Structure formats: C-alpha cells, structure tokens
Amino acid sequence: MRSFLPLSLLGLLSHACSTHALTFPVRVRPRADDRTASGRLTTRAGSGNTLLPLHNTQNSEYIANITLGGREIPVLLDTGSSDLWVAGTIPQTTDLGMSESLSYAVGNAQGDINTATLNFGNYTVQDQAYLLVKDISTFSINIQAEGFEGLIGLGPNTGSVIRDKMDDPKGDSVLARIFQQNTTSSNYMSILLNREGDPNSAASGHMTISEVVPGYEAITEMPKLSVMKDHKLTDLDQHWQTYTDVDGLIGPDGNPIAYDSIVPSAPDGQLVVVFDSGFTLPQVPRKVSDAIYGRVQGAEWNTQYEAWTIPCTQMLNISFKFGGQTYPIHPLDVSSSDFNLVNSNGDTVCLGTFQPISTSAFSLLGEYDVILGMAFMRSVYALFDYGNFVEDTSQDLGDPFIQLLSTTNATAAREAFVQVRLGGVDTTGDASQALLPASQEQQSPESEEEKKQEYEEKVLSRWPEIFVGCLAFVLIVVGIIVWRCCIVRRRKNGAAQKGLLPTNNKGAPSSYSQLAGASTATLVGMQNMEGKHV
Numbered sequence: 173m174r175s176f177l178p179l180s181l182l183g184l185l186s187h188a189c190s191t192h193a194l195t196f197p198v199r200v201r202p203r204a205d206d207r208t209a210s211g212r213l214t215t216r217a218g219s220g221n222t223l224l225p226l227h228n229t230q231n232s233e234y235i236a237n238i239t240l241g242g243r244e245i246p247v248l249l250d251t252g253s254s255d256l257w258v259a260g261t262i263p264q265t266t267d268l269g270m271s272e273s274l275s276y277a278v279g280n281a282q283g284d285i286n287t288a289t290l291n292f293g294n295y296t297v298q299d300q301a302y303l304l305v306k307d308i309s310t311f312s313i314n315i316q317a318e319g320f321e322g323l324i325g326l327g328p329n330t331g332s333v334i335r336d337k338m339d340d341p342k343g344d345s346v347l348a349r350i351f352q353q354n355t356t357s358s359n360y361m362s363i364l365l366n367r368e369g370d371p372n373s374a375a376s377g378h379m380t381i382s383e384v385v386p387g388y389e390a391i392t393e394m395p396k397l398s399v400m401k402d403h404k405l406t407d408l409d410q411h412w413q414t415y416t417d418v419d420g421l422i423g424p425d426g427n428p429i430a431y432d433s434i435v436p437s438a439p440d441g442q443l444v445v446v447f448d449s450g451f452t453l454p455q456v457p458r459k460v461s462d463a464i465y466g467r468v469q470g471a472e473w474n475t476q477y478e479a480w481t482i483p484c485t486q487m488l489n490i491s492f493k494f495g496g497q498t499y500p501i502h503p504l505d506v507s508s509s510d511f512n513l514v515n516s517n518g519d520t521v522c523l524g525t526f527q528p529i530s531t532s533a534f535s536l537l538g539e540y541d542v543i544l545g546m547a548f549m550r551s552v553y554a555l556f557d558y559g560n561f562v563e564d565t566s567q568d569l570g571d572p573f574i575q576l577l578s579t580t581n582a583t584a585a586r587e588a589f590v591q592v593r594l595g596g597v598d599t600t601g602d603a604s605q606a607l608l609p610a611s612q613e614q615q616s617p618e619s620e621e622e623k624k625q626e627y628e629e630k631v632l633s634r635w636p637e638i639f640v641g642c643l644a645f646v647l648i649v650v651g652i653i654v655w656r657c658c659i660v661r662r663r664k665n666g667a668a669q670k671g672l673l674p675t676n677n678k679g680a681p682s683s684y685s686q687l688a689g690a691s692t693a694t695l696v697g698m699q700n701m702e703g704k705h706v
C-alpha cells in the first residue's frame with residue numbers, strides 16, 4: 173500500500189522539466205496589512221514561540237529551516253506525509269541500524285533510521301527519529317537545486333512509517349513530539365503560503381505551531397471541518413482529509429461542477445479532499461479538470477505534462493465550498509506561467525494547474541477524490557488541529573479538525589490578474605475570452621493505465637459485497653453440514669444409546685460451531701468496515 177500513500181511531491185515531477193525563466197518583481201506588502209486585525213482575539217500566552225518564515229521556490233516548494241544534530245537544513249513542508257528525512261551527513265546522530273524506504277511520487281528516500289537533537293523554531297526535541305538518506309539517486313529532481321535537502325511530514329502521527337517500523341513512541345513525528353512537550357498548549361499548526369508573481373502577495377509565507385499568524389486571528393472563528401478518520405487497511409492511510417459542501421466546487425461558468433465521488437461513504441454531491449502542501453499541482457478527477465479548462469477557447473491537452481494548457485490571458489474563476497464558506501481560487505493559480513510552455517501554434521501558453529489526478533496519486537482504495545496542493549493552499553490560510561491524533565497529551569484531546577480562512581479577495585485578485593497577465597488592460601470581457609458552450613467542451617484523453625486503475629478501484633470498492641455474498645454461501649453450506657451432522661449425531665447418539673457406536677464422538681460438531689462463530693465475527697467486522705468506509 174505504501175508505495176502510493178505518501179502522496180506528495182508529484183508536482184515536482186512536472187516542475188523538474190521547467191526552466192526557471194519566469195520571475196515577476198515581487199513587491200513586498202505583507203497580507204496582514206490588508207486585513208483589519210481583530211483586537212478581540214489575541215495570540216495565546218507563550219506566543220512568539222514559532223513563527224517560521226518559509227522560502228518559496230517558484231511557487232512549487234515551500235521550505236523551512238530545521239537544525240538537526242547541529243546542522244541547519246532546509247526541508248520541504250509536507251502535510252501529505254508524516255515522516256522526517258534529510259539527505260547528506262549529520263554531525264551528531266545515532267544510527268539505530270534500521271533501514272527504511274519512504275516512497276514519494278518523485279522517487280524513494282532510502283536510508284537508516286537515526287535519532288538526533290532537533291531544533292524547529294524555538295522548540296527543541298531530544299532524540300528525534302528521522303531517516304538519514306544516503307541515496308536520492310532515484311529522485312527525478314535535483315532537490316538541492318530546488319532549495320531543500322530533506323522533507324518534514326506534517327501529517328497525522330499515525331501515518332508515520334518510521335513510527336510504525338520502530339513500534340515505539342520514540343518514533344513519533346516531529347509535531348507529535350513537540351505537542352507532547354507541553355500538555356497544556358493546543359495541538360495545532362498553521363500554514364500561510366505566499367505567491368510569487370503576485371504584486372499583492374507577502375514576501376514570505378509562514379508556518380506556526382500552537383499560535384496564529386498575527387493579523388489572521390479570524391481563522392479561529394471559521395467553521396471547524398472535521399477530519400475523516402480513515403483506517404481502511406492501515407493507519408498509514410490517514411491524511412488531512414475532509415468533505416467539500418454539496419456542490420462544493422464552482423466552475424468557471426459559475427455553476428457547480430457535477431461529479432460523483434469515488435469514496436463509497438461520501439454523501440451525494442460531496443467530494444473528499446486531502447490538503448497536501450507537498451503537491452505543487454492540485455489533483456482532481458479528469459472530468460473536473462475538463463470542466464475547468466475544456467471550454468476555454470484555444471485550450472489544448474499537453475501530453476508531456478498530462479494537463480491542459482490555455483492562453484495565459486484567460487482569466488478563470490473557480491471556487492471551493494467548505495463548511496458553508498466559499499473559497500475563491502486566485503486566478504493566477506488556476507493557470508500557471510511558470511512552466512514556459514508553447515502550444516501547437518508556437519504561442520506561449522499557461523498550464524492548467526488543476527491537473528487530472530495522476531496514476532501515482534490515484535486512490536485505488538477510493539479514499540479521496542481530490543488532492544488540494546499548493547495552487548489551492550495559496551488562496552487560504554489553513555489551520556490543522558491534531559487533537560487526539562496526538563497521544564500522551566493530557567489536554568486538547570478533541571477530534572482533529574481543519575479551519576480555512578480565505579486570503580483571496582476576488583476583486584483584488586482580478587485586478588492583480590489584469591496587471592500581471594494582461595498588462596493592465598482588462599480584456600476579460602472580450603469575445604475571445606468567453607467560454608464555449610458546454611456541448612463543445614473538450615475531453616482529455618484517458619490513458620490505458622488509468623482505465624485499468626479505474627476498473628481495479630471499482631472491483632476493490634465492491635469486494636466487501638462480493639465477500640458478503642461468498643460468506644452467505646459459506647454459511648449456508650456450513651448450515652447444511654451442521655444440520656446434516658446433527659442428524660447424523662442424533663442418529664449416532666441414538667445408535668450409541670443402542671450401544672452400537674462409541675459415545676465420545678462430540679468433537680466434530682463443536683468445531684463446526686466454532687467455525688460458524690468465527691465467520692459471524694468476521695461478518696460483523698466486515699459490516700463495520702462497510703459502514704465506515706465502503
């Protein structure tokens with residue numbers, strides 16, 4: 173299962189092919205200035221503990237510094253996985269002699285589990301477990317050139333491969349270790365990403381632990397989106413995932429994009445999304461990507477990137493709905509000029525960032541529909557409360573939740589788009605920008621691999637029904653055997669009473685009933701599983 177579970181980094185695949193040609197001058201104007209800081213909510217006592225600045229590499233990676241065993245290391249922030257790994261050498265470290273391999277969409281991180289002293293912001297953790305990676309040759313990208321030398325998984329602790337391997341609380345993830353240090357502080361982390369190429373975006377993003385970025389206190393008033401706890405086959409399946417509202421994805425024509433979730437337990441009209449800061453490009457069902465880009469004049473499917481391209485001048489307006497709130501996506505994030513692409517006419521075009529879900533990220537077990545990566549996360553300020561995901565903390569043991577505060581003012585975003593992509597002249601109303609009628613929507617081609625996966629997903633999602641069917645058959649057969657057996661036994665007993673057979677002949681029927689009992693237990697288990705996930 174693991175090979176496709178740590179979801180992240182896929183976007184890097186495509187990014188690896190891009191040349192870093194684009195750089196817009198970034199005018200520094202902290203977002204916080206745009207908002208009226210509500211005086212009501214103040215940051216908690218002990219604030220200033222950790223407000224970490226984030227380095228942004230071409231809107232494709234967000235990176236923070238940690239110090240591990242005495243060495244300062246830039247690591248990629250990844251809410252889609254739960255382990256820490258670093259490459260290179262660490263001055264003071266203890267090799268536990270356990271080797272492990274973590275799989276990501278860009279390749280495998282392989283090495284030995286080590287422990288060392290970790291400094292993250294103002295927090296210090298003794299003996300933090302991590303993977304010291306000696307070999308990153310399978311990676312399809314040069315991580316150092318991208319500005320990082322490791323990755324910090326910010327997902328739920330239960331998703332940690334290292335913890336699973338060590339089978340010991342010492343293997344807990346970095347945030348779990350930090351939250352455990354102070355049982356009275358709240359178990360949450362927040363992420364605010366900046367946008368390169370947007371004149372209104374802040375110079376730097378931030379990550380905080382147990383406190384809110386100053387100026388964004390309103391996030392604590394936003395609806396608490398409950399996290400779907402998914403323990404389908406292994407705990408490692410646990411991600412930061414939640415439901416959209418019904419009709420929770422509004423397309424460029426202002427209408428909801430219709431799509432049936434592949435998650436069997438999802439209510440009608442709702443999609444299951446995973447928030448993953450390690451994915452550059454959000455991953456959406458192919459039909460959804462087609463609905464976003466397929467009606468744009470001049471849209472072309474790009475086989476190299478397996479995504480749509482559209483004219484860079486096309487402004488597209490899409491939004492997501494969670495907890496009754498609407499979250500518009502900044503139009504500069506709906507298509508990206510970072511990839512330096514041309515279409516079949518040789519014209520410069522932009523990449524449609526909401527990419528049809530790649531086969532390496534597709535949820536074969538039908539656990540989620542959408543992975544909301546950086547091109548979504550730049551439009552919100554996100555708070556992740558780990559609640560009872562963290563063991564060994566005496567307080568804050570509520571259910572985990574996510575809160576999202578929109579950082580995108582649709583009017584201001586539109587103005588930024590006009591300035592950056594249209595040279596200040598608003599041509600968004602031109603006939604050339606109008607969407608084609610729905611009947612003329614282009615469809616992107618489905619690969620053979622995808623068709624196979626879709627089929628497998630269907631079979632997998634039905635297997636409980638198949639199993640229950642088989643079980644019913646087995647129970648009937650067992651019933652017949654038991655019935656026959658009882659008759660035989662009665663006859664035998666009758667026979668014994670008549671002194672024809674030995675009487676110590678009771679083993680067989682009781683083992684049959686054990687079998688039937690075991691089957692019933694399994695059946696109940698299956699029903700639970702079915703109710704929960706299938």
Ligand SMILES: *[C@@H]1O[C@H](CO)[C@@H](O)[C@H](O)[C@H]1NC(C)=O
Nearest residue numbers: 219220221222223224293294
């Ligand atoms: C660490 O704490 C000090 C004082 O409490 C504060 O000034 C500093 O900004 C903090 N550092 C980080 C990275 O939060």
Ligand SMILES: *[C@@H]1O[C@H](CO)[C@@H](O)[C@H](O)[C@H]1NC(C)=O
Nearest residue numbers: 225226227235236237244246
């Ligand atoms: C990480 O540390 C290096 C070296 O001290 C510094 O140049 C860089 O700006 C830091 N990056 C972040 C995101 O703090």
Ligand SMILES: *[C@@H]1O[C@H](CO)[C@@H](O)[C@H](O)[C@H]1NC(C)=O
Nearest residue numbers: 216217218354355356357358
């Ligand atoms: C633990 O967190 C609380 C609340 O933020 C804070 O008041 C307290 O000083 C912290 N204790 C330690 C030992 O850091």
Ligand SMILES: *[C@@H]1O[C@H](CO)[C@@H](O)[C@H](O)[C@H]1NC(C)=O
Nearest residue numbers: 422426489490491582586600
């Ligand atoms: C973008 O969508 C919002 C919400 O659906 C709508 O209010 C706004 O008018 C749209 N803007 C454009 C340019 O289509």
Ligand SMILES: *[C@@H]1O[C@H](CO)[C@@H](O)[C@H](O)[C@H]1NC(C)=O
Nearest residue numbers: 206207581582583584585587
């Ligand atoms: C959104 O941006 C526009 C234009 O910059 C501004 O006039 C308006 O006040 C902003 N709206 C909010 C709610 O901040």
